[in-house]
Amino acid sequence: MAAMNPPTRQVALVTGAARGIGLASAQWFLQQGHAVALLDIDAATLQAAAAALSPADRVLALPADVRDPQQVAQAVAAVDARFGRLDALVNNAGIAIFKPLQDTGFDEWRAVLATNLDGPFLCTQAAVPLMLRGGGGAVVNIASISGLRASTLRVAYGTSKAALIHLTKQQAAELGDVGIRVNAIAPGPVDTAMAKRVHSAAIRADYHDSIPLGRYGTPEEIAAGIGFLCSDAASYINGQCLAVDGGFDAVGIGLPSLRRDRGKS
Numbered sequence: 001m002a003a004m005n006p007p008t009r010q011v012a013l014v015t016g017a018a019r020g021i022g023l024a025s026a027q028w029f030l031q032q033g034h035a036v037a038l039l040d041i042d043a044a045t046l047q048a049a050a051a052a053l054s055p056a057d058r059v060l061a062l063p064a065d066v067r068d069p070q071q072v073a074q075a076v077a078a079v080d081a082r083f084g085r086l087d088a089l090v091n092n093a094g095i096a097i098f099k100p101l102q103d104t105g106f107d108e109w110r111a112v113l114a115t116n117l118d119g120p121f122l123c124t125q126a127a128v129p130l131m132l133r134g135g136g137g138a139v140v141n142i143a144s145i146s147g148l149r150a151s152t153l154r155v156a157y158g159t160s161k162a163a164l165i166h167l168t169k170q171q172a173a174e175l176g177d178v179g180i181r182v183n184a185i186a187p188g189p190v191d192t193a194m195a196k197r198v199h200s201a202a203i204r205a206d207y208h209d210s211i212p213l214g215r216y217g218t219p220e221e222i223a224a225g226i227g228f229l230c231s232d233a234a235s236y237i238n239g240q241c242l243a244v245d246g247g248f249d250a251v252g253i254g255l256p257s258l259r260r261d262r263g264k265s
Contacts, residue, residue: 016093066119136179172239188245213246
């Protein structure tokens with residue numbers, strides 16, 4: 001099937017694209033003139049999100065489960081059939097279960113690892129041949145600050161994201177040889193629907209105290225970092241994890257009381 005767009009138009013595939021960081025990333029790519037394929041397991045929300053994007057001829061909605069090799073292969077084949085190439089892959093699909101170690105069931109552990117780690121493995125593996133046909137590309141895996149520092153209730157989530165950061169390095173080591181750069185973004189607290197649902201007022205206040213910039217990030221700010229790593233401006237960046245977190249990781253525990261009192265001495 002012939003590609004519908006000129007072969008020079010770049011194409012991005014974003015997983016977990018029905019909302020939040022994924023949707024903001026899709027919007028970023030469209031603003032840069034790319035065509036965008038949005039993949040998400042939530043078909044109804046995905047279709048509504050894709051229908052709101054424009055121009056419509058540069059948007060493709062792909063209901064699929066990143067944990068399923070066959071569905072992933074079919075999604076990449078649909079990108080090929082529609083656009084004829086793939087230049088950027090954003091592995092954003094992820095889930096979180098926040099429970100103590102002893103209360104985390106094996107089925108919950110496996111669900112988190114399957115989505116957050118198996119998904120990027122499968123999607124990247126499926127995307128590589130299509131990227132190579134166009135001469136290369138860029139992959140960005142969405143990790144988390146929880147993959148860089150351990151914290152309470154994140155035994156499954158934090159472990160999955162730490163493993164994803166190492167997977168990024170493994171992918172970069174092998175795929176750099178063939179012209180595909182692979183990097184990761186580690187977002188700090190971001191004002192997404194999920195954060196608003198699970199972060200109480202007390203938790204939000206604690207984060208504000210611990211982040212030097214004193215606020216949550218926005219999905220658009222994370223998307224800008226993703227876009228940078230996919231762009232030619234990052235042409236010599238490979239195998240790295242960029243924390244987009246307002247300085248949260250840089251200050252460790254932060255000691256907010258010392259920061260509040262620094263002008264009193």
